[in-house]
Amino acid sequence: xFYQLKDRLCPITIKEYDPSILTxxxxxxxxxxxxxxxFGFSQTTVMECQDITRKLHGIMGIYDDYHFGIITAIDTKYxxxxxxxxxxxxxxxxxxxxxxxxxxxxxxxDLFESLDQINFTKISLERLIYGFLERLLLNNYTLLExxxxxxxxxxxxIDDNRLSKDFYHEITKxxxxxxxxxxxxxxxxxxxxxxxxxxxxxxxxxxxxYFKLFTDRVIRLSNNVKKLDDYSIHxxxxxxxxxxYNLNNIMKLFTVITTIFLPLTLIVGWYGMxxxxxxxxxxxxxxxxxxILSIVVVIVNILYFKRKKFL
Numbered sequence: 001x002f003y004q005l006k007d008r009l010c011p012i013t014i015k016e017y018d019p020s021i022l023t024x025x026x027x028x029x030x031x032x033x034x035x036x037x038x039f040g041f042s043q044t045t046v047m048e049c050q051d052i053t054r055k056l057h058g059i060m061g062i063y064d065d066y067h068f069g070i071i072t073a074i075d076t077k078y079x080x081x082x083x084x085x086x087x088x089x090x091x092x093x094x095x096x097x098x099x100x101x102x103x104x105x106x107x108x109x110d111l112f113e114s115l116d117q118i119n120f121t122k123i124s125l126e127r128l129i130y131g132f133l134e135r136l137l138l139n140n141y142t143l144l145e146x147x148x149x150x151x152x153x154x155x156x157x158i159d160d161n162r163l164s165k166d167f168y169h170e171i172t173k174x175x176x177x178x179x180x181x182x183x184x185x186x187x188x189x190x191x192x193x194x195x196x197x198x199x200x201x202x203x204x205x206x207x208x209x210y211f212k213l214f215t216d217r218v219i220r221l222s223n224n225v226k227k228l229d230d231y232s233i234h235x236x237x238x239x240x241x242x243x244x245y246n247l248n249n250i251m252k253l254f255t256v257i258t259t260i261f262l263p264l265t266l267i268v269g270w271y272g273m274x275x276x277x278x279x280x281x282x283x284x285x286x287x288x289x290x291x292i293l294s295i296v297v298v299i300v301n302i303l304y305f306k307r308k309k310f311l
Contacts, residue, residue: 001026005123009115014038022125025096026111032087032098039096041066041089049087049100060187060194065202066091069191070100072184073107073136090195092202095128110135126203129195130210136188137217144181144224150174151228155235158242171236178229185222189215256310260301264294 004010005022014035017023027035029049036046045068048059060069066089073084086107087098099107114131151174157164164170192215196208203211271280271290280286 005120005128007120009120019093022093022123022128023095024128025094026099026108027096028099029087039066039089039091039094041068045087045089049098060191062194062199065200066094067194067200067202069194071136071187071191088191090125090129090202093125095125095132097132110138124204124207126207126210130214133188133192133214134217137221140181140221144221144228147174147177147228148231151232151235155238158235158238161242161246163239163242163246167239171232171239175229175232178225178232182222182225182229185218185225188218189222192218252310256305260298260305263297263301267294267297 002012002014002017002023002025004012004016004018005024009024012023017038032049033046036043042063045061045063048068048070060067069088071086071088073086084103084107085101087100089096089098097107097111102108111132114135118127118131151171154167154171192211195203196211196215198205198208267290271278274281280289283289
């Protein structure tokens with residue numbers, strides 16, 4: 001579907017397309033293959049859109065009189081399980097969106113929600129593109145806050161010595177989400193910088209601030225992702241340290257127990273020799289003496305280790 005943007009949104013057919021009037025298009029991949037020559041687009045760009053290879057990074061290319069890019073968008077609800085893929089063309093007075101993959105129709109919704117926030121009497125190509133790209137960042141700050149809260153909960157559980165058996169699985173899942181977000185923001189930064197450079201001169205210099213605003217916002221989000229990734233590494237190291245600390249405590253306890261019973265082993269070995277001239281063998285208090293001696297040795301060792309704070 002194509003629309004001319006005047007004082008309102010006016011649906012048109014491809015035959016009614018006028019290069020002198022600001023036009024918005026949102027079409028399918030099949031429709032692109034049928035009309036790309038009308039706009040003078042290269043067949044290479046169509047082949048890029050048809051490439052079904054799963055790529056985390058988008059692309060952005062500059063041609064004689066237009067920009068072409070592909071964005072792999074993430075869904076903040078389903079995250080890794082669902083992603084959209086779109087192609088974008090920007091030409092003088094034309095912004096064309098090609099739906100390559102959109103399982104939940106979110107691209108259409110994002111586009112028309114962005115149009116609701118635009119004053120059509122002051123509409124421009126730059127503002128139109130900015131409005132759509134900005135929708136791709138919707139709720140991203142909230143998403144990063146949720147990830148930060150989950151990492152913070154891991155840290156609190158480590159401090160309280162409530163170690164979960166699924167910690168590695170959970171922290172790995174968080175780091176994969178951060179990696180996906182980082183790749184997502186990198187492609188948006190690339191697109192924003194290419195549009196801001198205006199190397200083919202299709203944008204007005206005074207309106208390039210829209211692309212700077214968008215790029216700066218994505219860079220801030222990208223920096224936040226890197227900080228959260230460092231935070232997750234810190235929490236993972238804290239988990240290792242806690243595990244080592246607990247293991248050391250267990251080993252220390254075993255060592256103390258072994259040390260306490262070592263003198264008893266000596267006593268058992270000594271009086272287990274049964275030589276004929278050992279006076280304790282024929283002494284009527286020999287057995288109680290060994291019992292009392294063993295108890296005294298254990299008590300002395302326990303008091304010593306408590307004094308040294310080993311227990």
